[in-house]
Amino acid sequence: MILPICGFDAKNSILCPQCEGKVESGQLTKADVDASIILANIAKSNKEIDDFTLYSCKEFDGNFVLSLAKNDIMKIRQSRTLYRQFQDQFKGKIWLVEADETDKRFIEDLFFPTKILSINAVWAPGGVQKTKAVVSGKWTPKFPIDTQKVIQIVKDARNLDIEIEFEDKR
Ligand SMILES: [Zn+2]
Numbered sequence: 628m629i630l631p632i633c634g635f636d637a638k639n640s641i642l643c644p645q646c647e648g649k650v651e652s653g654q655l656t657k658a659d660v661d662a663s664i665i666l667a668n669i670a671k672s673n674k675e676i677d678d679f680t681l682y683s684c685k686e687f688d689g690n691f692v693l694s695l696a697k698n699d700i701m702k703i704r705q706s707r708t709l710y711r712q713f714q715d716q717f718k719g720k721i722w723l724v725e726a727d728e729t730d731k732r733f734i735e736d737l738f739f740p741t742k743i744l745s746i747n748a749v750w751a752p753g754g755v756q757k758t759k760a761v762v763s764g765k766w767t768p769k770f771p772i773d774t775q776k777v778i779q780i781v782k783d784a785r786n787l788d789i790e791i792e793f794e795d796k797r
Pocket residue numbers: 632633636642643644645646647
């Protein structure tokens with residue numbers, strides 16, 4: 628497994644001086660450290676994630692945005708058990724995103740498994756650029772994704788202002 632901190636540190640829930648230094652300098656966050664320890668822990672009982680690569684974990688108000696390799700995300704999405712195992716270990720909702728992806732892909736990942744029909748830049752009054760995402764279907768109280776959280780995560784992680792619209796507005 629490739630993690631933001633050393634594998635040894637993650638397995639033993641400690642930080643070596645080098646990793647400690649990275650946290651102090653801000654190169655790594657507490658969320659990076661916590662997520663690394665959680666993944667190493669899951670790997671103890673689940674060999675499936677032995678070859679996973681965690682690039683980073685960012686926390687925004689109890690939301691944990693995990694940047695993983697594309698294949699790793701696919702594995703998690705294909706296994707309810709694995710997804711549960713991940714979700715149960717974090718003290719908030721987890722969001723899986725691909726590392727180094729485009730803004731468009733980032734937004735699509737946050738909405739998974741809901742389909743995004745389009746993502747376009749739009750100009751809001753006052754000449755402010757916004758990004759509008761159109762989600763397929765219509766919003767119901769059962770819609771599983773908190774759109775307000777998506778807006779906040781995109782703002783915090785990408786510094787993008789997005790507007791979310793549903794295909795069927797009624
Ligand atoms: Zn270390």
